Amino acid sequence: MRYLKAAGAALAAALLGVALAALPATAAVPAVPVTSITATTSGGEAGYYAVDNGRTRFRYVQGTLQASTSLVDLNGTGAEGAVGLELCDPNTGHAFQLGIESPSAGVYVVEYGTGTLTGTYEDDCIQGGLLNGGTGTPIAGEGTAQPVATGDQVQLSIYYNPRARHHTVEFTVCDPDQTWGCRNPTVSTPPENFYEFGIGALTATPDLTAPASILLTQFTGAAANYYSSSRQFGSIHVPGHWNLRQGVLVNASSQPILSANSSLDSTGSEFDLSEGSTSP
Numbered sequence: 001m002r003y004l005k006a007a008g009a010a011l012a013a014a015l016l017g018v019a020l021a022a023l024p025a026t027a028a029v030p031a032v033p034v035t036s037i038t039a040t041t042s043g044g045e046a047g048y049y050a051v052d053n054g055r056t057r058f059r060y061v062q063g064t065l066q067a068s069t070s071l072v073d074l075n076g077t078g079a080e081g082a083v084g085l086e087l088c089d090p091n092t093g094h095a096f097q098l099g100i101e102s103p104s105a106g107v108y109v110v111e112y113g114t115g116t117l118t119g120t121y122e123d124d125c126i127q128g129g130l131l132n133g134g135t136g137t138p139i140a141g142e143g144t145a146q147p148v149a150t151g152d153q154v155q156l157s158i159y160y161n162p163r164a165r166h167h168t169v170e171f172t173v174c175d176p177d178q179t180w181g182c183r184n185p186t187v188s189t190p191p192e193n194f195y196e197f198g199i200g201a202l203t204a205t206p207d208l209t210a211p212a213s214i215l216l217t218q219f220t221g222a223a224a225n226y227y228s229s230s231r232q233f234g235s236i237h238v239p240g241h242w243n244l245r246q247g248v249l250v251n252a253s254s255q256p257i258l259s260a261n262s263s264l265d266s267t268g269s270e271f272d273l274s275e276g277s278t279s280p
Contacts, residue, residue: 047200080134
């Protein structure tokens with residue numbers, strides 16, 4: 001197994017909000033295939049994710065998003081829902097999630113979760129929703145000493161470090177709009193094989209009215225990396241290395257109610273996430 005070259009320096013740069021190395025110039029990101037996930041009962045993931053190709057194992061995913069007023073009640077039901085990141089093994093359902101929830105107007109909490117998605121889906125990583133019913137460990141925002149305010153640009157990342165004897169996962173949240181800077185709790189884990197990453201929204205039992213036209217938030221600086229890469233990719237879409245898909249939550253009539261609306265830009269690092277009305 002070959003680890004990332006200068007992984008510590010690359011990770012430190014990412015956590016401090018330094019721009020990632022740009023990919024070679026290309027004409028445009030090819031069309032990203034759309035995968036719709038029926039979400040009338042169990043919810044799932046909406047945004048972009050790397051589908052398991054049987055060989056690529058991920059160890060890093062990051063993205064920056066705005067703590068917007070639209071994040072309040074993003075499900076339309078009052079049920080748990082978050083916007084953020086995930087590393088996951090679809091073979092075992094073992095996952096690590098990091099995201100922002102907004103239980104009420106002007107209130108935000110950044111939480112991380114670890115555990116196993118134990119649904120009966122074709123792909124628990126994408127269709128299994130939130131770990132532990134959405135009950136995570138707060139590291140910023142409500143209930144902590146690190147405030148998050150409406151409009152803040154919040155930087156999130158998950159980093160798996162498969163050391164020889166001690167494997168860890170580091171969750172990092174940075175808020176340059178606040179004075180507290182960054183927090184990065186680390187948890188120990190057995191050896192992992194993360195064949196999928198996700199970036200977007202994870203929800204349970206969404207009850208939204210189509211179409212998905214209300215902007216939840218915009219993701220910028222979206223990037224991922226895998227075990228044997230020799231550099232930090234500045235994108236989540238790297239053709240030839242992994243297969244990117246778009247997750248769309250739909251209602252019983254197959255109408256999109258939570259979607260990125262094929263908005264991934266030509267750099268493969270920015271997209272909008274939108275939902276339908278939260279009012280029946």
